[in-house]
Amino acid sequence: MQIQKRYIKLEDTTEIMIREITEKQLFHYVEPKFKTQSVPFKRVINNLPCDMNVFIPYNGGADFIIQMLGKSALERGNIKPDDVEGRLLSECSPEYSEILQDILQEVYLTHETKKLRFLYYQNDKLARLSNVKVIYDMENIILIAEMKYTIEGKNEDLEKYEIYDENKSSLIEYFSQTGSYYKINDKYSWTQGVYNIINRSREENDEYYNIVFELAIPEDRPLIEKIQNTLDSGIANYESVVRIKTPDGIIKFLDFNFYSKFDENGELISRYALIKDITKSSDKNITRPVDFLLNGFKNSKKLALLIDPLNEKQYEYSESFYDIVEEDEATYSNHRVIIENIDNEKTVESFRKILRREINELDETFVYNVKGDPNNQKICEIHIEIFEFGQEEHSIGFLTDITEDYIKQQELQDANEHQKVLIKEVHHRVKNNLQILNSFLNLEKRAYKNQPNLIIDHMQSRLSSLALLHEKTYNTSDFKNINLKEYIIDQDSKLENLIGLRDGITFKSSVEDDITLSIEIITPLLLVVDELTMNSIKHAFPQDWPDKTITKSFRKIDDNTGELIIKDNGVGIDKTKKNMKHSLGCEIIKNLTKQLDGDISYLDVENGTGFRLLFPLTMEHTISK
Known part of the structure; x- marks a missing residue:
């Protein structure tokens, strides 16, 4: 189990991240030491849309007796009330005691309410999130957990x-770093794009105040007041630029476009605002994700x-x-x-x-x-x-x-009627590849949503490879004999500029001069090389690793089969885990290899990690020369 805590000053909330443990494992059976009185209205409490957990301070707050756990907590821990009530928290759940002891004791001594956010992760994916208030009342400590953020048991068919x-x-x-909000009946509704811009997650009280205006830097506070006064004066449309400071300390320039709707008496009915991060065009020159x-x-x-x-x-x-x-x-x-x-x-x-x-x-x-x-x-x-x-x-x-392609297509029409569809088919391939990239992006957003830089590296590498393929092929009509060496040299150069200079990684390749492939083979082959390379970049090299190198070699085994050997000199991989089954990256590699009609396997290497990919040198071609 891994536990991380951090205090978010802007939200006055302590965030607690718990990884790789189920709530059932957090409770241990011990004999009861105390007889506690039943909490009044327990049946009513169990029907509320929240969990109420009651603790009795023991020994001046040095420990706490469990008087009641909420219904949802009992169900997730697969325990009964009699299994936990009347026990010391430190004995019944040492893990929760370690997490909560300081917070419970502080609330007991100061009588001040605290806000917590629990995030439970399984396999690096967020499994459940709940917001909790810790309250002192009548000599007891009460934890109220809102359950509306539970991410369990979803029906994928209904939600796809x-x-x-x-x-x-x-x-x-x-x-694109854009977002919007609605204000109706003095309550706000914020789109996800706004949270992307201000770099924080949703909170339960966000509907009650302007979460972006709250971040305005001191110099722009008068401007905020002016905007609010202008909007309140009955202006239907208004535009302004405001500077904010995000919770992680980044200054951003935001372009606001406000649209207001009034009734016949001039009373405000609703307000809508479009927000765009224009930091790139400001003097700060900060690069945006787009x-x-x-x-x-x-x-x-x-x-x-x-x-x-x-x-x-x-x-x-x-x-x-x-x-x-x-x-x-x-x-x-x-x-x-x-x-x-x-x-x-x-x-x-x-x-x-x-x-x-x-x-x-x-x-x-x-x-x-x-x-x-x-x-x-x-x-x-x-x-x-x-x-x-x-x-x-x-x-x-x-x-x-497609101008040049179209002209070439017309010039070839008299010689061969089939050439009419040549360029159009190639562009459809590019379009299909972009749709594949969209699918990859959707998969990785869910798998690596806490690692946006990793997603960006993957996408930029794939886009560079496909853009290179498009650039090199649209000027030629020979789609059956594309020289592999030219592509690999250019691919290494782009990886060197994109990642090598940043992370200190060297890319070395050896390709036999006479390997020529059709577009049906080279497209998935380049994507496989991309995925294997990104896999090494992601896993092989700790930050202080010396002499980071990724090597590739391509050769012909016979007239029908080519071989790729790709290796890194990194930390290596546990041999017992060489099954290529559970990683999203490995699933992508397996699917691309299947499309290539190839075969991939791990190599036993002395240092680092290696793969061997066998691929066909010829494949049925759908475009006639």
Whole structure:
């Protein structure tokens, strides 16, 4: 069992994290030492939507006698009231006594209420969370635990659609650093994006005060007062920038857009506010999480990521978008420029329909007149999907410049009719790979939600590999004979810049010159190499490990089989755990290996960890040359 405590000053709460132990293991049977009186109204208490636990101070608060445990605590510990009542807490549950003794004693001596938050983890996943108040009343200590945050026994079939939309909503708000709140009847409702910005979790009293304004730095307190006075004066729309200091000490610049609704007598009915973290454009030059994702598209000038493209203000585009439409990011006007310059009435009407929310998905190929000039045209593909979660609406999309591919396709049409679909199929492969990455991101958000930097490293590495693959293949028509060595050299260079310089890791590769592979093989192969490399980066090297090195070698075993040996010189792995069954990373590697029609196994190496991957050199190709 691992126990960690920390005091969160902003919330005046002590947070207690308990890992790798069940609540049943926290209670031990001992003979009762005291006869306690029954708590009045016990039946009523057991029907309240909370747990009430009552302790009697013993020996001046040096220990505590259990008078009653709540119904939920008894059920989770699989114990009966007679098993615990009348026992000393230190004997019946030494672990809880160690956790709570100082807090219970302080409340007993000062009579001041304390707030706690218990977080129970199993396999690095949050299994249950409960907020607790410790109260002194009538010479007793009472713990009241709210159970509305229990994360047990969920029905996955009933919740799978909600989880799907919640994941996409979290993707948008987490990476774009946007959020919003509603204020109705003097109560606030905050989206998850706001908590991402201020870097703290939800609390039970958040609906009663402005949790963002509370963080304003002293210099901006007068500005907060001015904003509140302006909004209270009956202004329907207002915009301002406020500086806050997050609980972990980071200064952020937030752009607020307020929208108020009044009745016919001028009384406020509701207020809605959009909040955007614009720290990047401030003088502080702090990198936001969205930048890591958008930077994954820097290697390609033909493929752009669109985050919330249907929102006129709260949108984020990768740099390649502005390269494709040839517009200045600083003066670009969302929606208008694109629609005005599309030379295809059907696509224009589809755009208008999705803007009016008459359709939820847009998938079009169209001709784009750069700056309205019909003599300067590009052929583009666009995919936008719209979805809702709760009261929030979001969208995500991709824009691809397929002009050069389209021209090549037309030039080859007379020679071979089958070439018409060549480039389009390749772009569909890129689109499918992006959907796979979205799936990986959703899986890792749940598995590593307390390790956002790890998720970002994984995603940036995968995006860099696919962007590299796209950049190198769209200029060629030979998708059956792609030289592997060029890709591995470039991949090592990008890993060196992305992670090597930061973590002090060296990447070395040896590839036989004559290994050429089709796009069906090289795509999953590069992703497998990415996952194995990230696995070593994550597990192999403690911070002070000397000479961190990851090596790869590729060779032909025969005319039909290739071999990859990848090794690190890190701490190694327990041989009894070499089963590749329970790790999320291993599951991803196994699925990619299956797609590759390959075979992967552990290597017995003297130092560190090694893998051997056998993969086919040829595979049935769906694109004809």
